[in-house]
Amino acid sequence: MDKINVLLIVTVISIFISLILSFFLLTVKTKYKASNILFAVFLILSAADVSEPLFNLIVEGPSNLGMLRTTLAFLQIPVFYLYVMSVCYYDFMLKPRYLLHLLPFLIVNIVLFPRFYTVDAASKIDFIINRQQMVELQFVHILFHIQFVVYFIAVFMLLKKTKKLYLENHAGTHINSYNWLFQFTIVLTVLYSIALLKNIFKFSDYPYISEWIKFGILVLQPFIVCWYLFKALNNPDLFRNVDSQLQLxxxxxxxxxxxxxxxxxxxxxxxxxxxxxxxxxxxxxxxxxxxxxxxxxxxxxxxxxxxxxxxxxxxxxxxxxxxxxxxxxxxxxxxxxxxxxxxxxxxxxxxxxxxxxxxxxxxxxxxxxxxxxxxxxxx
The missing domain is CATH 1.10.10.60 (Homeodomain-like)
Structure with a gap:
């Protein structure tokens, strides 16, 4: 079995698991609906992100839909950040101001609009072939690096503060459920760091290294989703005991x-x-x-x-x-x-x-x- 076939099989498995879990999260009856919706959205976005091998079989060559699928990565980290907030604070509610987290995604697509979305197929191919010289793609990758650093720092600061608030105000023994959420954040941080390394090689003289890293990420994806599901089922109460209005x-x-x-x-x-x-x-x-x-x-x-x-x-x-x-x-x-x-x-x-x-x-x-x-x- 060659690399392409393995990649397709792993991709299909990963997408299937993510979509099944998303369906479960969206349909199960729970008082923590916001958390379930946010994590389901995160899983769907992750499934879209890893769907490239399957997508390339359906759509030949660069396309507007393909580029849009790629830029969905700018929604993954903000959605994960909101998910962590919803898990930490029992009084979390989705609010209109959270739409500001869409800004990086919108900015990237606006930047790509003139020289990619509105041009013909030949120009799209030329845009991708000469990606190392395209200032738009350089901007996109720099912005993704910045977003990654800012959001994950924010997530770790949120987890640290929330744990301290819990310890200062609660004596329930569900504190261990914080640990797996922290572990999951660490795993995602490592995964996104590897993805950033992949992008760096993609714009270097060694693009084949980027392809091998991408292959590794795709293979790991279903295992990470299954691990998360196992942890979530063993920690149904999560953290969820902290009032967001509490002060340290x-x-x-x-x-x-x-x-x-x-x-x-x-x-x-x-x-x-x-x-x-x-x-x-x-x-x-x-x-x-x-x-x-x-x-x-x-x-x-x-x-x-x-x-x-x-x-x-x-x-x-x-x-x-x-x-x-x-x-x-x-x-x-x-x-x-x-x-x-x-x-x-x-x-x-x-x-x-x-x-x-x-x-x-x-x-x-x-x-x-x-x-x-x-x-x-x-x-």
Missing amino acids: VAEIILEERNQEQLITHGEKYNEELLKLKRYMIEEKPFLNPSLTIQDISENIQIPTRELSVLINHQLGQHFYDFVNTYRIESAMEILKDVTKSKVTILEILYEVGFNSKSSFNTAFKKHTGNTPTYYRNNL
């Missing part, structure tokens, strides 16, 4: 300093801290696996902003770690109790407020330096 504690502190509102005396903080610790010991709110800082704020009647500053700034702990400390202490008491030696580790972690074995083991080892099993066996 560092921002609150800076704002209060600028407004000269920061409390300079520790007496009030000490009173609130005692009130908080008493509530945690007596009421055991940490047993709720989905506990948020807002829940505690309502019950002990300390404003959320003050409580956030108290825990995250004054105690120097994320709310997530603060709550997990009580969960681990409770688990340690159960592990020490000889009358409960038959209770399994899995039962204990659910009892103290965890709903993930990996989260429990990570938190337990962070707090004690040992695994739960080792701790129980070496008392």
